[in-house]
Amino acid sequence: MARYVARRILQMLPVIIGTTFLIFLMVWALPGDPFAGRCGQRPCSDAYIQAETARLHLDQSLPVQYGYFLGNMLQGDFGTVSNGDTVLHQLGRAFPITLKLTTVAIGFEIVLGIGIGIIAALRRGRFFDRLTLLTSLVAISFPVFVIGFVLQYIFGVRLGLFRVTVQSGAPWQDLIMPGFVLASLSLAFVLRLTRASLLETLNADHVRTAVAKGLPRSLVIRRHIVRNSLIPVVTYIGADVGVLLGGAIVTEGIFNIQGVGGLLYHATKLRENATVVSVATVVVLIVLFVNLLIDLFYAVLDPRIRYE
Amino acid sequence: MKQRKLIVASALFAAGALALTACGGGSDSESGSDSSSSAAVTIYNVKPENPLIPSNTVEVGGGNVIENLFRGLVRYDPDTAAPINAMAESIESTDNKNWTIKLKAGQTFQDGTPVTADSFVKAWSWGAYGPNAQKANYFFAPIEGYDVMNPADPDGEDGPKKAPTPPTKELSGLKVVSPTEFTVKLTTPQSFFPVEVGYSAFYPLPESFYADTEAFGKKPIGNGPFQMISGDGDTGFTLQKWDGYKGEDKPKISKATFKTYTSDAAGYADLLAGNLDFMDQVPPSALVGNQYEKDLPGRTINKAVGIIQTASLPQYDDNFKNNPDIGKALSLAIDRPTITKAVFNGGRTPATGWVSPIVDGYKAGACGEFCTYDPAKAKEYLAKSKFKGPFSFSYNADGPGNKEVAEAICNSVKNALGVKCDAKSYVDFSTFLKDRSGHKMTSMFRTGWQMDYPSIQNFLEPLYATGASSNDGVYSNPEFDKLIKQANGEEGEAGLATYQKAEALLANDMAVIPLWYQAQQSGYSERLANVKVTPTSTLDLIDLTVK
Numbered sequence: 011m012a013r014y015v016a017r018r019i020l021q022m023l024p025v026i027i028g029t030t031f032l033i034f035l036m037v038w039a040l041p042g043d044p045f046a047g048r049c050g051q052r053p054c055s056d057a058y059i060q061a062e063t064a065r066l067h068l069d070q071s072l073p074v075q076y077g078y079f080l081g082n083m084l085q086g087d088f089g090t091v092s093n094g095d096t097v098l099h100q101l102g103r104a105f106p107i108t109l110k111l112t113t114v115a116i117g118f119e120i121v122l123g124i125g126i127g128i129i130a131a132l133r134r135g136r137f138f139d140r141l142t143l144l145t146s147l148v149a150i151s152f153p154v155f156v157i158g159f160v161l162q163y164i165f166g167v168r169l170g171l172f173r174v175t176v177q178s179g180a181p182w183q184d185l186i187m188p189g190f191v192l193a194s195l196s197l198a199f200v201l202r203l204t205r206a207s208l209l210e211t212l213n214a215d216h217v218r219t220a221v222a223k224g225l226p227r228s229l230v231i232r233r234h235i236v237r238n239s240l241i242p243v244v245t246y247i248g249a250d251v252g253v254l255l256g257g258a259i260v261t262e263g264i265f266n267i268q269g270v271g272g273l274l275y276h277a278t279k280l281r282e283n284a285t286v287v288s289v290a291t292v293v294v295l296i297v298l299f300v301n302l303l304i305d306l307f308y309a310v311l312d313p314r315i316r317y318e
Numbered sequence: 319m320k321q322r323k324l325i326v327a328s329a330l331f332a333a334g335a336l337a338l339t340a341c342g343g344g345s346d347s348e349s350g351s352d353s354s355s356s357a358a359v360t361i362y363n364v365k366p367e368n369p370l371i372p373s374n375t376v377e378v379g380g381g382n383v384i385e386n387l388f389r390g391l392v393r394y395d396p397d398t399a400a401p402i403n404a405m406a407e408s409i410e411s412t413d414n415k416n417w418t419i420k421l422k423a424g425q426t427f428q429d430g431t432p433v434t435a436d437s438f439v440k441a442w443s444w445g446a447y448g449p450n451a452q453k454a455n456y457f458f459a460p461i462e463g464y465d466v467m468n469p470a471d472p473d474g475e476d477g478p479k480k481a482p483t484p485p486t487k488e489l490s491g492l493k494v495v496s497p498t499e500f501t502v503k504l505t506t507p508q509s510f511f512p513v514e515v516g517y518s519a520f521y522p523l524p525e526s527f528y529a530d531t532e533a534f535g536k537k538p539i540g541n542g543p544f545q546m547i548s549g550d551g552d553t554g555f556t557l558q559k560w561d562g563y564k565g566e567d568k569p570k571i572s573k574a575t576f577k578t579y580t581s582d583a584a585g586y587a588d589l590l591a592g593n594l595d596f597m598d599q600v601p602p603s604a605l606v607g608n609q610y611e612k613d614l615p616g617r618t619i620n621k622a623v624g625i626i627q628t629a630s631l632p633q634y635d636d637n638f639k640n641n642p643d644i645g646k647a648l649s650l651a652i653d654r655p656t657i658t659k660a661v662f663n664g665g666r667t668p669a670t671g672w673v674s675p676i677v678d679g680y681k682a683g684a685c686g687e688f689c690t691y692d693p694a695k696a697k698e699y700l701a702k703s704k705f706k707g708p709f710s711f712s713y714n715a716d717g718p719g720n721k722e723v724a725e726a727i728c729n730s731v732k733n734a735l736g737v738k739c740d741a742k743s744y745v746d747f748s749t750f751l752k753d754r755s756g757h758k759m760t761s762m763f764r765t766g767w768q769m770d771y772p773s774i775q776n777f778l779e780p781l782y783a784t785g786a787s788s789n790d791g792v793y794s795n796p797e798f799d800k801l802i803k804q805a806n807g808e809e810g811e812a813g814l815a816t817y818q819k820a821e822a823l824l825a826n827d828m829a830v831i832p833l834w835y836q837a838q839q840s841g842y843s844e845r846l847a848n849v850k851v852t853p854t855s856t857l858d859l860i861d862l863t864v865k
Contacts, residue, residue, distance in 0.1 A: 046751030048367070049376055049453040051768065052780070052787040053755055057448030057455065057468055060481060093551055094369040094535050103552060159583070167591045174591040175584050178553035263581030266588070268552050272580040276365070279716075279746060 011309075014317035015302070022298045026291060033290045034076050037283045044068070044281035048092065065090075066283070079284065083291075089284030091277075097288045100273060105292065107180040108269035111262075112254040114182070114189030115196070119247060123197045127204025127243075128236060134209060142205075146198035158191040158264040175266035188265040192258045196250045203246055207239035214238070237311050244311070248304035252297035358556060358573035359846065359864060361857055362585045362597040365551045365578050369535025372521035373445030373452040381518060382856050383555050383576050387540035388521040389565055391419065391438070392512060396861070399624075399676055399772035399853035401513050404565060405433055405522065405541070407498075409515070414507035414807050421498040427524040428545045428560055435500035437522035439492045443467075444528070445519060447487050454519035456787060457770075460511075462491030462503045507807035510773045517771045543569050543860065554578045567860045574859055586841075589614070595843045596857045602718045605663055605839060614841045622667070623855045624674045624769035625836035626777065629711065629727065630791035632759040633829050643703035645828025648762065649688045650696035651734035657726045658834050661719060665839055669832035672777060672824055676853060679774035679814035684821045685832050693734035700735050707737030712763040714750035715743040720764065727762075727833075754790050765790060765830065772853050774817045778802060782824060793829040 045054045045062065063069050067078050082089065088097035130139045149157070165187065166174035176184040211217060212235060220230045259271030270289055277285035309315045366380035372388060375381050391406035403409075407420040425433040444450060446458035448468040458464050467484040491503035504511065514520075522541060527534045537546055543563045549555035554577035559569050577594065579585040582601040588594035590613055600618075604610040611618050629652075631638040631645055638644060654668035667675075671684030687695070700706055709731060713724045724741035731739040742761075744750035754763060767788070769776050779802050780786050784794040798820050805816035824830065840857075842849050847865050850858040 040749075041752065042746065042749035043752035043755070044748070046748040046755070051376075051770075052456055054453065055448065055451070055455040055468060056470060056481060058451040058453060061449065061451035064480075093365075093367055094532060095551070100552075162587055167587060170591070174587045174593060175579075264584055264587075266579050266581065266584035268578070268580065279748065280367070281748065 011306075011317050015306070018302050018305070022295070022302075025298060026294050029294050030287050030291045031076060034079065034283060034287045035072065037278065037281065037286050038072055038075065040278075040281060042281065048280070075283075079287065083288070088288045091282055091285060092280065097285050100285065101288060101292060104268060104270045104273045104289075107267060108255060108258075108262075108271070110180055110182065111185050111189055111192065111258065111267060111269060112251065114185045115193035115254055115258075116247065116251065118190055118193040119197050119200050119250065122193075123200030124204050124240075124243060127201040128208060128231075130201070131205040131208035131212065132231070139205075142201060146201050149194045149198040152194075154191060154195060154258075155260045155264060157194050158188075158261055161187060161191055162264060178268065180267060180269075185267075188261055188267060191264075192254060192261045196246075196254075200243055200246060204239065204243050207242050208235060211235050211239045240311055241308060244304055244307060248301050251300045252293065255293050255296055357864075358575040359571055359859075359862065360575045360577050360593070360595045362582075362589075362594055363554060363576040363578055365580075368453060369532070370538045371452070371527075371531065371535050372518050372523070373441070373450075373454045373457075374535075375518060376453045379551070379578075381854070383546070383557070384518055384521070384538065384540070385542075385854065385856065386544040386557060386574070386859055387538055387542045387546060388518070389540075389542045390516055390518070390521045391421075392516040393567070394516055394772055394853050396850045396852045396858040400678075401516055401772075404516075404567075406515075409512045411511070414509045414511070414809070415504050417502040417504070417511060418495075419500055419502060423498055425541060425564055426562060427522075427539055427541045428562065429524060429526060429539050430562075431524050431526070432497070433522055433541050434497040435494045436497070437524065438520070439489075439494050439500055440528070441523035442492060442520065443488045444523070446489050448481070448484055452519075454517075457514075457517060457519040458489065460504045460506065460508055460514075461489050462505050463489040464491075464505075466490070506803065508775075509806055509809050509813050510771075510775045513773045514771050514776075543567060544574065549576075552578060569860050570863050571859065586610075589841055589843065592843055595846055596849070597841050598838060598851070598855060598857065600839050600841050604841075605665055608663060610839060610841055617842050617844065617846075619840045619842075619849065619851055620665075620837055621840070621851045622674070622676050623836055623838045623851075624676050624772060624853060625766065625855075626669060626672070626674050627666070627723075627764070627766040627833040627836065628669075628672070629762045629831040629833055630759075630765040630793075631762060631829055631831070632757065632791055633794070634757050634792045635760060637705035637761075638829075641703055641705060642826060642828050643699045644705055645831060646688050647696045647699035647703060647735065648709070648731060649685070649828055649831040650690070650692045650699065651731045652727055652831070652833070653691040653730045653734070654689065654834060655691070657723070657730065661722045661726055662834075666834035666836055669834050672782075672821055672830070672832050673774050674769060674777060674835055677769065677772045677774050677777065679817050681818045681821070684818065685825050688825060688828060689832060691730075691734075696734050697736075700737075707735065708739065709737065710740040710742045710761040712742040712744060712750065712753075712759060712761070714745075714747040714764070716746040724764070757790075757792060759791075762831075763790075769853075774814060774821075775802075775806065778817060778820060779806075782830070791829055793827070795823055795827060798823045 045059055048054055067075050090096050091100060126142055130142045133139050162174060165171045172187045173184050176188060217230060217234055220234050259275050262269045262271040274286060274289055309317060363382050364379040367377050368374045368380055370380050370384055372384055375384055389404040391409060392401040393404040395402055405421055405425055407422045409417060409419050411417040427433060442458055445452045446455060446464050446467050466486060469481050469484055492500060494500045524539050526539060543560060544557040545560040547556050547558045554575055557574045559572045585594060585597050586601050586604055589597050600610045633639055658666040658668055670682050670689050673680050711724045711728050713720045715721055728739035728741050767777060767781060780788050782789060782793055782798060783802055784799050801816055801820035805813045808816055838855050840851055845864050847863045848861045850861055852858045
């Protein structure tokens with residue numbers, strides 16, 4: 011197991027380097043003048059363009075620019091943004107907020123998605139099952155911003171039950187509604203996936219044996235059915251973490267959350283390569299790490315799985 | 319047994335959810351600003367793109383904040399846009415070229431140091447010094463000595479040679495006579511200089527600025543009615559009334575917070591919920607059917623601001639070069655009243671000239687018959703023109719409403735002239751500007767102008783003079799340049815008349831087609847009274863009161 015984990019961690023390194031270089035390349039290749047619109051309505055002065063070009067090494071070739079960036083990054087300097095802030099400071103501010111939002115969203119997915127999925131599977135064909143299938147279909151077909159705006163208006167502006175926007179620093183209770191909106195699509199998928207997986211397991215031989223042996227129904231469900239059905243669900247949730255971390259930009263815009271999504275959007279617009287690549291690096295790291303944890307979790311769920 | 323567990327579980331869950339909503343509801347009732355009258359007025363803002371240094375702030379996010387932290391030589395009356403002396407006692411000249419500026423005595427910065435002639439002279443030299451790379455650097459161009467401090471790159475931007483370091487760090491045109499007096503020598507006469515110096519690039523700076531410009535950019539020390547007590551660009555800035563302010567425009571409120579929003583939709587939602595007090599421009603979705611007036615009854619302001627939209631024709635392209643007929647044909651083919659009603663629902667007014675109505679010297683009808691909708695005449699001019707189409711209209715797709723405008727213009731042209739017209743979109747402003755400034759346009763393209771200071775000169779010279787910095791269509795008319803230079807040297811009504819004469823020339827050449835003037839639709843909360851929008855499209859914090 012330890013060798014497996016070590017091997018996986020070593021494999022992360024080329025993945026990180028490869029993805030960050032690809033993203034660096036893509037932002038670098040974006041058309042458009044990086045100084046356009048930076049100086050108000052008039053073109054930037056020669057002095058400004060020269061200073062910025064020197065600072066960002068824009069006059070060098072791509073591999074050289076990437077080399078500078080990598081070199082700086084290894085020394086802990088992730089670059090400076092046009093408004094004087096350091097990229098590291100911006101990351102340090104935006105990432106915890108997005109992590110909190112992602113945690114709330116994943117929490118909803120796990121509790122509501124798996125919970126309701128289990129209940130729906132156990133009561134297949136009955137009213138509850140049909141109801142959840144219908145609402146999950148609605149959640150899948152509505153775009154996330156529609157759900158976001160509608161919930162914000164009804165529960166925030168009209169009924170005043172939730173804060174309309176999230177305060178700076180993103181306290182946990184402010185993130186309930188945005189987290190739910192963000193989770194809505196994935197929640198529906200998790201629900202259906204759990205339900206389908208459970209239904210399949212319900213007919214398995216080992217379940218019939220357990221019931222025949224005389225085990226109480228709740229024990230059968232908990233120990234034999236749910237654990238075996240969770241593998242596809244857990245895989246999906248693991249992949250979802252990466253998606254949510256990448257920046258739920260629409261939801262962040264609706265609820266004014268100063269997270270990674272908005273950061274990425276503005277950085278791309280202003281062609282701030284340093285910010286985009288730094289954010290991408292951290293996201294890739296987290297995604298790889300979470301997926302490693304998920305893979306290890308399989309061994310817990312299914313004792314037949316062994317790693318070496 | 320199982321059923322009971324389920325009931326217990328769902329009851330617990332419901333209880334938990336209720337508890338959490340109570341928390342959410344609880345914090346909602348106190349909201350971002352509490353309801354006592356000494357609480358801060360919350361104002362919508364966007365993240366500043368630059369450090370908060372006056373000579374480096376050319377966009378709204380930073381501009382909103384620094385215009386309350388500082389006072390320059392003059393400020394602009396919120397109702398009439400006329401310049402009023404602020405730090406200056408007098409700004410005088412006999413030839414519009416050599417100016418003597420006397421300062422009011424006893425003015426101080428928020429750290430106690432006095433506002434002297436040095437505060438201005440040193441700040442202007444610092445901003446004009448090329449290697450400091452200040453974005454508003456070009457505002458100091460009229461002052462003698464500017465060129466020396468901004469030597470050109472000998473082989474252009476792409477060449478390996480760098481521009482040489484300027485030999486001096488001081489503008490030769492600025493001279494300090496005494497702590498309260500200094501003189502300014504311009505390279506050409508500019509009668510509008512007293513208006514121009516009200517622009518934020520000309521604000522004074524305390525000595526503490528030069529010791530640590532980076533720290534200053536995060537927390538500026540100004541000389542204005544408000545001082546910054548906390549905040550940063552990402553969450554917002556909190557400003558407090560500065561009791562040491564000696565100017566006559568003292569604010570009535572005590573605290574203002576410029577809250578940073580990532581999207582205007584979130585800001586509008588907060589405005590409706592009462593968490594935000596003022597939003598300078600409600601999102602386009604709220605303008606549909608004047609919804610914002612229904613959402614905020616009696617709490618909206620629809621005011622003309624110094625912004626104009628135009629459509630430019632590339633004078634470097636053979637089809638459009640020396641071809642005024644094509645410009646006239648296109649201008650007559652654009653149905654401005656219908657487009658402004660359909661796309662903007664009255665948020666724009668059809669333009670009748672190249673100058674915004676809110677500045678002195680505005681004369682309606684400079685464009686004459688060419689800015690009316692007349693398909694028959696349009697076809698006549700098209701027949702006379704050597705180029706008969708097809709046309710396209712280039713724009714940046716990331717601006718709200720830009721796509722609808724482009725398509726509406728092209729449809730109007732199609733219907734009136736019977737020629738093809740395509741709306742050509744660029745993915746964002748940066749990409750669009752690259753081609754626009756690089757002179758790669760092949761047909762009509764979107765241009766616009768927001769005034770830097772309230773003067774008719776600002777709508778003409780930076781856009782249409784030969785070689786001007788924002789003359790993207792490369793329009794050139796020596797007669798126009800001559801009139802502008804003449805008007806810059808004339809005073810009062812005589813100067814305005816000459817500017818108007820220059821504007822009339824634009825109608826003959828029709829290299830730039832005026833489209834519409836912009837108004838701003840602002841909304842505010844129930845807490846505010848005496849709400850006024852300044853000529854720079856911001857909330858006036860001086861007369862504002864909280865109920």
